[in-house]
Amino acid sequence: MKRKTDKSMDDGMSIIVKVAAYVLAVPITILGLYIILHGHLTPGGGFPGGAVIATLTVLFLVAAGKEKAKALKKDMISFAGGVGLVMFAFFGFIGTGTTFFYNILANSGSLFGMRIPFGVNPGYMWTAGVIPPMNMAVGLEVAASLSLIALVMFLYTMEDER
Amino acid sequence: MMAFLLQHAPALVIALPLVAAFAMPMLSRLGARAVKAWALLALLATESLVLLLGRDVMSGNPHVYALGATIPSLTTPAGYPIRIIIEVDAMSAFMAMICASISMLVCMYSLQYVRKKGGQDKYYTLLLLMTAGMMGLVCTGDLFSMFVFLELLSVSSGALIAFHARRGESSEAAFKFMVVSSIGALMVLLAAGIFYGQYNMLNLAAIGGMLRFGFLDKVALVLLVAAFAMKCGAVPMHMWVSDAYGEAPAPVSAFLVVASQASLYALFRVCFTLFGVAAATEIMGWALVVLGMLTMFIGVTMAIPQKDIKRLMSYHAVSQTGYMLLGVGVCLAVLGNAAALGSFGITAMQGGLFHVVNHAMYKGLLFLAAGAIIYRTGTRDLNKLGGLAHRMPLTAVFFLIGAFSISGLPPFNGFASKLMIYESVFRFNPLLSVIAMLTSILTLASFMKVFHSAFLGPELPEYRGVREMPPAMWISMGILAVFIMLFGIFPDLVVQYLVGPASQALLDRIGYLGGVL
Amino acid sequence: MKGLLIRSLTLVLLFAFLMAAALQLNPFGSPSHTVMDDYYIRNGQAETASNNIVSSVVFDYRGMDTLLEASVLFAAASGVVMVLGRRGKDEKKD
Amino acid sequence: MIDLPFIAVIVLIMLGISAAVLKRNMIKIVMGVSISASGINLLLVALGYREGGVAPIFTNAPAAQMVLPTPQALTLTSIVIDLAVTAMMLSFVILMYKHYGSTDSRKRRLSG
DSSP, rough: OOOOOGGGGOOOOOOHHHHHHHHHOOOOOHHHHHHHHTTTTSOOOOHHHHHHHHHHHHHHHHOOOOHHHSSSSSHHHHHHHHHHHHHHHHHHHHGGGTTTOOOOOTSSSSOOBOOSSSSSBOOOOBBSSSSHHHHHHHHHHHHHHHHHHHHHHHHHHSSSOO | HHHHHHHHHHEEEEEHHHHHHTTHHHHHHOOOOHHHHHHHHHHHHHHHHHHHHHHHHHHHHHHETTSSSTTOOOOOOSSSSSSSEEEEEEHHHHHHHHHHHHHHHHHHHHHHHHSSSSSSHHHHHHHHHHHHHHHHHHHOOOOHHHHHHHHHHHHHHHHHHGGGGGSHHHHHHHHHHHHHHHHHHHHHHHHHHHHHHHHHHOBBBHHHHHOOOHHHHHHHHHHHHHHHHHHOOGGGHHHHHHHHHHOOOOHHHHHHHHHHHHHHHHHHHHIIIIIIGGGTTHHHHHHHHHHHHHHHHHHHHHHTTTHHHHHHHHHHHHHHHHHHHHHHHHHHHHHOHHHHIIIIHHHHHHHHHHHHHHHHHHHHHHHHHHHHHHHHSSOOBTOOOGGGGTTHHHHHHHHHHHHHTTTTTOOOOHHHHHHHHHHHHHHHHHHHHHHHHHHHHHHHHHHHHHHHHHHHHSSOOGGGTTOOOOOHHHHHHHHHHHHHHHHHHHHHHHHHIIIIIHHHHOOOHHHHHHHHH | OOOHHHHHHHHHHHHHHHHHHHHSSSSSTSSSSHHHHHHHHHHHHHHHHHSBBBHHHHHHHHHHHHHHHHHHHHHHHHHHHHHHHHSOOOOOOO | OHHHHHHHHHHHHHHHHHHHHHHHBBHHHHHHHHHHHHHHHHHHHHHHHOTBBBSSSSBTTOOOOOOOOOOHHHHHHHHHHHHHHHHHHHHHHHHHHHHHHHHGGGGGOOOO
């Protein structure tokens, strides 16, 4: 079948949308990073934060259009996802001296190893052992995977019939 | 080192293929050779670890592993399990050995089979993820983890079914497979939610220990059995099997057989371990038996008129699943009756479980042989094939071994397990045994037809240039064929050392619960 | 239209079945057994040093699930790239 | 007392499954599976609710009973899995649309 592709969409949307997208990109990134880094203190974590960062890609795809999207490297995004997961599994493996997935950093006094008292407290950044690094790893992976899915689907559906 | 590996083996058998898959995007930059070597290496390591673990478990030493606890055996720090617990008893080890061995052989076969097509690194990534999902499904002792592993298995196998995505039919088969398996997985999740709401536990053993068998538990039982029966391709939901097995690349089809059997394992685990005698065993057992009979008979009758070689084999795969359901269903039906259980129930179950491993091997061999035919001739239409025995004698021999084995001819392994099923089922209900034998005869007839039309007859001019398959393919098939012969010649040893402990473990509900609690 | 009838009948049966189950669940807002979750709330801060108990369940007590869930997403991404992202004319037999 | 949340959840699940079973449009089938997954997620969260409870996070928490944390963790997991499954199924629908020119499941080639 023939699907009509709108050539004018190849370069993305109008300048207004583009500028708005670039302006929005900063707060979206900051929000995503905040959600990832404070996953052990406030609602959120690697998954929601990663999804927020992945919306950046979607925004870019919609605003910048097909030609710019083609310049994104799928291999690199996939690589980033793999790195995130290997990091995650690594933090699982370093506990293997005790058991797989043992939280070896918690209460150890080292990085992220601060003790916290029981009960309500204002929230300390350097706590929770391997949970914050795992959040970061998962955030990287989720952002990469979702971006990759969005990018590939976008390119495939925008592609002309050959 | 050995003791360390053995202690952490239950977690490592799942983690190894996973990590190998995660590292794949990095290795793909080094080229296709590195990807293949890495995948094969990872699966070899998994296989050796599983064999190490399996030898220990089969000698009567089940492993329990609490992930993230201060010591692996600390399952109940407060009197109840709070972490995910991997529990490997003889049954789990039995299934894990099947999964690991077949995945390794499939990977070896794929090295040459998927040579010319793009997306190889993704193919091996998904193969490794599928292995991890299967290993997890058979090893885990946690209901929610079971759901997650099931989804990992179905997402990765769904993608692999659509490997030849531009054909259209394969994406259609994959879509159908994904819909069925995601609805099945959602039913498992719903059952897990029901259990969680009642007992505040997700561990299989803990739930089993607290089971009251009220109305909600029965709902959960029905949901779980329906979901896993759907996933293993029992009859009312068998339509996805023929599409998925038929459209997937041949090595993936061979692997999907094992994936279905992992679901079958989950079904048995739920019936025997989670519910046990508490379930209305008579009704449940008969339900499985009837399901098995229908699956067996409808599968084979739909297979006979097929023209597509892989589609035909898929319907036979459905039909063979019926034998396993029949054998284990008979055992479930007499579970409350000690005399009947001792005299034929255990034999029926051993027959069913023996058939699981045999089916994985001969169906794998048949699918791989079909793959070899497709690889060399480029067609899968039986009407177009013919006279291949002149050009591909090795493939013909392997196909014949698989065909004899699936039809239950001595001295192949299919005969050994089918004989055990016939004998024991005859004492339960003679009619069922007769139908099972009839199905076997129909299977033989169907495969003789295939063999005749694909391999025998005069050499066709269009296949004059066809050569024997490349070495990696026949080596992996040869290993399967050798094991089929060995299992057929020494069935008593296999039953004694592999199937016997597995069936004992499945019956030993108290032992499984006691491992955790 | 026989197939439609069978499907609708199955759906109605399933609906009745699940509804009967829903009416039997614990009353909303007061779960009857809470031992496991009380353990998390009581000991989560001491054992994992995380203020967010959900995080400590996700990444510590049920860490394997999370690894697996991330790998499901990874599998989906790999699968989507594999089926949609391939360029070139490498389609052939099988 | 009738527990409205649970009834609503079952209605949602059944809506999704009905759509998946009865609809012809494949996009709607995907939507149906997604809806029933959401229904089950809601069921999990509803099972863990305690009357008047607050989120199980100690950072500046008000002094009240906390709701159960496990269902929230399970829901988080299951949402991501559902997302992955939906992405996978949608890509198959895209492929089929490209191949057959329709999202109608009756136009498919495979039978049975």
